[in-house]
Amino acid sequence: MSAHAAAPAATGGNSIDIDVGGTFTDCFVQFEGRHLSAKAPTTHYDLSVCFREAIGLAAAGLGLDFGALVTRCDVVRYSTTKALNALLERRGPRLGLITTAGNEHVNLIGRSIQWQHGLNPAAFDGLAKVRRPEPLIPFTMTVGVRERVDYAGKVLMPIDADDVRRKVHALVDRGVEGFVVCLLWAHVNPVHERSVRELIEEMYPDVNLGAMPVYLSSEVAPVWHEYPRLNATTLNAFLQWELQDQFAQIGLDLRQSGHRRPLQIVSNVGGMAKASRTRALDTFGAGPVAGLFGAAYIGAQAGVGDIIVTDMGGTSFDFAPVSGGEVRYFADNAVIDRWLTEQPIIEVKSIGAGGGSIAWLNPAMGNRLEVGPRSAGSNPGPAAYGMGGREPTVTDADVVLGYLDPQAFLGGRMKLDRALAERAIRRRIAEPLGIDVIDAAAAIRRTIDATMGGVIAKEVLLKGLDIRRFSVFANGGAGPLHCVDFARTIRPDMVCYTFPYSSVFCAMSGTTMDLSHIYQRSAHCTLKDLSSGTLIDATGREAFNRVVEAMVREAGRDVLSEGFGTERIVFTLELDMRFGGQFHQTRTRSPHLRLVADTDIEDVLRAFEEEHARRYSKMSLFPEGTVEVETIHLLARVPLPKPRLPEIAAGTRDASAARIGSREVYWTEVGRHAPTAIYDAVGLRAGNVIDGPAIVQAPDTTILVPGDRELAVDRFGNGVIRPH
Numbered sequence: 001m002s003a004h005a006a007a008p009a010a011t012g013g014n015s016i017d018i019d020v021g022g023t024f025t026d027c028f029v030q031f032e033g034r035h036l037s038a039k040a041p042t043t044h045y046d047l048s049v050c051f052r053e054a055i056g057l058a059a060a061g062l063g064l065d066f067g068a069l070v071t072r073c074d075v076v077r078y079s080t081t082k083a084l085n086a087l088l089e090r091r092g093p094r095l096g097l098i099t100t101a102g103n104e105h106v107n108l109i110g111r112s113i114q115w116q117h118g119l120n121p122a123a124f125d126g127l128a129k130v131r132r133p134e135p136l137i138p139f140t141m142t143v144g145v146r147e148r149v150d151y152a153g154k155v156l157m158p159i160d161a162d163d164v165r166r167k168v169h170a171l172v173d174r175g176v177e178g179f180v181v182c183l184l185w186a187h188v189n190p191v192h193e194r195s196v197r198e199l200i201e202e203m204y205p206d207v208n209l210g211a212m213p214v215y216l217s218s219e220v221a222p223v224w225h226e227y228p229r230l231n232a233t234t235l236n237a238f239l240q241w242e243l244q245d246q247f248a249q250i251g252l253d254l255r256q257s258g259h260r261r262p263l264q265i266v267s268n269v270g271g272m273a274k275a276s277r278t279r280a281l282d283t284f285g286a287g288p289v290a291g292l293f294g295a296a297y298i299g300a301q302a303g304v305g306d307i308i309v310t311d312m313g314g315t316s317f318d319f320a321p322v323s324g325g326e327v328r329y330f331a332d333n334a335v336i337d338r339w340l341t342e343q344p345i346i347e348v349k350s351i352g353a354g355g356g357s358i359a360w361l362n363p364a365m366g367n368r369l370e371v372g373p374r375s376a377g378s379n380p381g382p383a384a385y386g387m388g389g390r391e392p393t394v395t396d397a398d399v400v401l402g403y404l405d406p407q408a409f410l411g412g413r414m415k416l417d418r419a420l421a422e423r424a425i426r427r428r429i430a431e432p433l434g435i436d437v438i439d440a441a442a443a444i445r446r447t448i449d450a451t452m453g454g455v456i457a458k459e460v461l462l463k464g465l466d467i468r469r470f471s472v473f474a475n476g477g478a479g480p481l482h483c484v485d486f487a488r489t490i491r492p493d494m495v496c497y498t499f500p501y502s503s504v505f506c507a508m509s510g511t512t513m514d515l516s517h518i519y520q521r522s523a524h525c526t527l528k529d530l531s532s533g534t535l536i537d538a539t540g541r542e543a544f545n546r547v548v549e550a551m552v553r554e555a556g557r558d559v560l561s562e563g564f565g566t567e568r569i570v571f572t573l574e575l576d577m578r579f580g581g582q583f584h585q586t587r588t589r590s591p592h593l594r595l596v597a598d599t600d601i602e603d604v605l606r607a608f609e610e611e612h613a614r615r616y617s618k619m620s621l622f623p624e625g626t627v628e629v630e631t632i633h634l635l636a637r638v639p640l641p642k643p644r645l646p647e648i649a650a651g652t653r654d655a656s657a658a659r660i661g662s663r664e665v666y667w668t669e670v671g672r673h674a675p676t677a678i679y680d681a682v683g684l685r686a687g688n689v690i691d692g693p694a695i696v697q698a699p700d701t702t703i704l705v706p707g708d709r710e711l712a713v714d715r716f717g718n719g720v721i722r723p724h
Helices: 046-062 068-070 083-090 121-129 163-172 191-203 226-256 286-301 392-399 418-433 437-462 478-489 504-510 538-561 599-617
Strands: 002-005 015-020 024-031 036-041 074-078 095-100 142-145 154-157 179-184 215-216 264-267 271-274 307-312 315-320 349-351 357-362 370-373 471-476 497-498 515-528 570-579 586-589 627-638 661-666 671-679 689-691 694-697 702-705 709-713 719-723
Touching: 015 046, 015 286, 015 504, 036 046, 046 226, 046 471, 074 226, 074 286, 083 226, 083 538, 095 163, 095 226, 142 163, 154 437, 163 191, 179 191, 179 226, 191 215, 191 570, 215 226, 215 689, 264 286, 264 418, 286 307, 286 315, 286 471, 286 504, 307 437, 307 478, 315 437, 349 437, 349 661, 357 392, 357 418, 357 437, 370 437, 370 627, 392 437, 418 437, 437 478, 437 661, 471 478, 471 504, 478 497, 478 702, 478 719, 504 661, 515 599, 538 570, 538 627, 570 599, 586 599, 702 709
Parallel strands: 015 074, 074 264, 095 142, 095 179, 179 215, 307 471, 471 497, 671 694
Antiparallel strands: 002 036, 015 024, 024 036, 264 271, 271 515, 307 315, 315 349, 357 370, 497 719, 515 627, 570 586, 570 627, 661 671, 689 709, 694 702, 709 719
């Protein structure tokens, strides 16, 4: 456990931000002009425990207790990995699926490539052993009901109420605890899905103990592909109960301790909202998404617009680009765990690479050294933790190589055992390979850094971005320790930035987010026709605008329920577009909220061609072709006040006042030990420059400065690591 106070600074209000990770729960507090961070081990058996512990540590740093702090804070924001953990353990209610008769096998048919959805690329080596994901709702809990709506929303066969009643009773007799309803073309006309819900509520009313929750695909995920629409609805239903219990418990703790405002949930669409306005689906990956907005905000202060945002924690390595100062890359085919959902989720890639990632020898590949994706987590954790871990991890390698001081880990509040780290690496890696412990530890580090650098380069290039313009923002407890080495595998002269709150960056980033909601509707229309070359006519424009207006009204209701006036809403419209005959769509930001004149349509077409060319090159354009819209996305955002970054005292170039000693450290780029200066991050001043090789020790992280780099400190206490 740890807590660390930063320099005082003016701020716009008192707030608490919590980010629950796989290993640690991070807390960032703004309180009466001060910024303070804290970390506590994540208690997976009950997340309300680590929630209270992390806030309690921060409160202690202010001379307060939990209740006194939350009572005097205006907002508590929360992001969690609980949904992912529940999915990994397949812990959820027993659900029944009601679909259109003849469509009962959609779960099993899925997509031809669904075997690879959500898998680590390393798993592709064992392709013969890879299996398709098992449906969360088994076929034995699936029924088809008599009804039919066509693609235009016209009712071809009215729903058979008696048929629905019989099949609902049959599912209840098999033990279902809730229903997912996903009928054909319900996203166009939901009348039959609503009828099914009315019948279920009539049979199992809320006043009785046997009441059954019902989730409609037309409300959870109104998109036109059946398989992802079903997946999104099923996932939301599967996770709803557990997250409701978690948020209810934390909300109760806050109210009983004196906090009088609703808990705010950080979402993966880039904002926050009350729990009553947040779907379970919206919580997946919310912490890393928050980190993107924090990076964009800090980048604007530092004059950096093209950023590769990275977060290396104990369990995973998350990364995503911020281009031109904007967070705007939504996943083209959003996958949650093993299921394609096509939900509007801001894309953050994640791989199993963290301080707790386990190093192992792969016998199928000739005893090749692999690192991850398995992690030792927080309990038992790396061998050096002394909590019973026996497998070597990245953290163990960093201890053996001398990068981590066993007596100064987490500011000295947690001691590491170098002998245990050496023993784990020797037994599991060094002796089987016939090498010494130092070489084995260096190989572990090179492997993990090359893995991280390789996946970053691939993803940035696939987005059509010029990697030469980008810098790395290194976050997470292990990020500043590894950033230079994984960055040099992307580009030898890449600049890296570190921050005083790197280890709690995602929690801190919650302070930079706005209130936001996102809405989507599948609404096929042809903006330009190939055969005639004509643009969409007045009738088509009216149909398009009606869909947008419906979402605008829904956004207004949600924002009003959050306590804000509709006049404060800033709308952004994005369209999934394609040339006629193409399967894949290109998300395009529309310059207009509504289509009124031909010039509006021409502006949208121009924006689509620019985005398409950026992704796939100008050679991919077909300006004379048909252009279609398949799905409309509306983002409603209410801008909120942003924090002022705390500034540190000014100094000179000479950083010797912050130097606290030296030690021999093994440097992988030169393959030998070298005398290395050690600095205390708290003692650094704006303008200081540290020449490598050097190590900067902060209470919650360690910054590595190799011999061919220097670290310059800016007025916010950020470190800029660049070549000499």
